[in-house]
Amino acid sequence: MSKYTVSNASLSDLPAFTACQFRAFANGPLHAIIFPNPTDAKERHTKAIVDDGDEVVFLKATDNSTGDIVGGIKWCFYRRGYNYTTSTARPSPESYSTENGAYRQDVLNAVVQKRVEMVNGPHALLDLLFTDPDHQHQGIGSELVHWGCGEADRTNMTAIVEASPAGRRMYEKHGFVVHEFSNLKLEQWTDKPLLPQYFMVRQSKPR
Ligand SMILES: CC(C)(COP(=O)(O)OP(=O)(O)OC[C@H]1O[C@@H](n2cnc3c(N)ncnc32)[C@H](O)[C@@H]1OP(=O)(O)O)[C@@H](O)C(=O)NCCC(=O)NCCS
Numbered sequence: 005m006s007k008y009t010v011s012n013a014s015l016s017d018l019p020a021f022t023a024c025q026f027r028a029f030a031n032g033p034l035h036a037i038i039f040p041n042p043t044d045a046k047e048r049h050t051k052a053i054v055d056d057g058d059e060v061v062f063l064k065a066t067d068n069s070t071g072d073i074v075g076g077i078k079w080c081f082y083r084r085g086y087n088y089t090t091s092t093a094r095p096s097p098e099s100y101s102t103e104n105g106a107y108r109q110d111v112l113n114a115v116v117q118k119r120v121e122m123v124n125g126p127h128a129l130l131d132l133l134f135t136d137p138d139h140q141h142q143g144i145g146s147e148l149v150h151w152g153c154g155e156a157d158r159t160n161m162t163a164i165v166e167a168s169p170a171g172r173r174m175y176e177k178h179g180f181v182v183h184e185f186s187n188l189k190l191e192q193w194t195d196k197p198l199l200p201q202y203f204m205v206r207q208s209k210p211r
Pocket of ligand 1: 032136145170171
């Protein structure tokens with residue numbers, strides 16, 4: 005990792021952070037539903053840092069030779085637990101105004117329902133992870149996951165993540181196990197594509 009430096013991402017990093025996120029997830033069907041566009045994503049990241057900065061950590065990986073952000077992660081450390089059922093995914097009012105908005109909300113609700121089934125009480129949520137395609141397979145993703153797992157162990161918290169088929173192996177290497185697989189096929193949306201996801205849990209390890 006000497007080519008890269010991992011550090012906290014702040015509000016001023018969000019334009020580059022989000023641009024990298026969208027380069028990495030260019031072919032991610034669930035990501036496209038959760039984050040319809042970079043502007044929406046940047047607004048939600050900004051809100052998370054401003055409103056929930058004591059529980060939410062954004063890390064960036066920076067290329068030492070260019071200074072560019074080439075990877076990132078969002079970890080949420082819910083020390084007092086998190087009421088997913090009432091907070092859900094914080095839909096915007098316009099979510100309901102279009103068919104896509106309604107579908108998006110139903111998918112978000114299905115994901116949140118799985119989180120409720122996986123964990124109760126204090127826990128860490130790995131909410132977002134990406135590495136720029138030009139910088140993958142060099143250990144950036146692993147480093148970002150490793151940091152949060154260390155925090156979860158230090159504070160004795162179970163961690164959860166929703167993994168795409170591409171991400172599953174990486175999480176298993178860090179101690180996550182598959183709790184459930186789902187294609188997130190919602191019966192009210194028969195025409196929509198499958199969204200294969202592994203819902204994974206990691207028990208904290210004694211230090
Ligand atoms: C999943 C993702 C974050 C992984 O990021 P990454 O920085 O490539 O991750 P790593 O480099 O730590 O590990 C990836 C692989 O490279 C290997 N690797 C790590 N360092 C290496 C090195 N120096 N040389 C060669 N291979 C290396 C790892 O062993 C791992 O192998 P595996 O896939 O066989 O398990 C990245 O592929 C990505 O952004 N994908 C699109 C978005 C996405 O799917 N995010 C996750 C959602 S669950």
